[in-house]
Amino acid sequence: MAAANPLNPLSSLTEYSRFAAELLDQPEVLRSTVIVWSDSPYTGTAEGEVLFRGGFRLRVRQEVDFAAALITAYGYEVYRNNERLFWYDDFPHPEDPTLVST
Template sequence: MLSSLVSYSRLVYTIPDQFPSVRRSTLVLKPMGVAVGELEGRMDFENDIALRVYEVINFAAATLTYYSYTVYRGDEKLYWYDPQPHPDDSTLASTHPHHKHVPSDIEHNRIPAPGLTLDQPNLPFLIQEIEETLLRFTKQPPAASPPVTAG
């Protein structure tokens, strides 16, 4: 999926169709050269929740070279993810370089982020996390068809 601008565009621009919890998306994926793209924008959810997204994608290597994901409720920054290395923090070694900044001292309070990767799209994971932790949104199974009766 990260191997071409076209394939990643399909994911990015169909997010509201795939995830009904996303009320609005301003994500824009733009080329920055032959093999590099930049994704920037935000996704809005109910309850004044927003996810701001910034990614730099190397399509030739099929990897994210940088990302920043920040979740807000209104103007309040709830948490964010970034891949800035913290080699002196052994608690983050299990998911290096991925980590999540969380309250109370959000700038310095970091926890491992096992759901993130540099070689797959992170957006589905981030949306699902928002649904499960901030929206309590659960996908309902499709409604069963009514039984067919002989008549």
């Protein structure tokens, strides 16, 4: 496995964990429950919610390949108060022509 790159939070479990912890340093972030864990030195998972000022909330789940420094699977949902505004995931949606190219 390549050496960690502190400029790329996807390069190691340590860097990715630091990135998740530092979310709380952002002025618009009120709270974060994002946790990062790994069952191997090559992959990791992050999951949780980030609460922003203005009633916005981000639910996130990411799976990361540290050797390639890539997010390999993901799901995101954005809410304002209790209303889901939009979501993104890596699943194909062939029934929706606007998403076929994604």
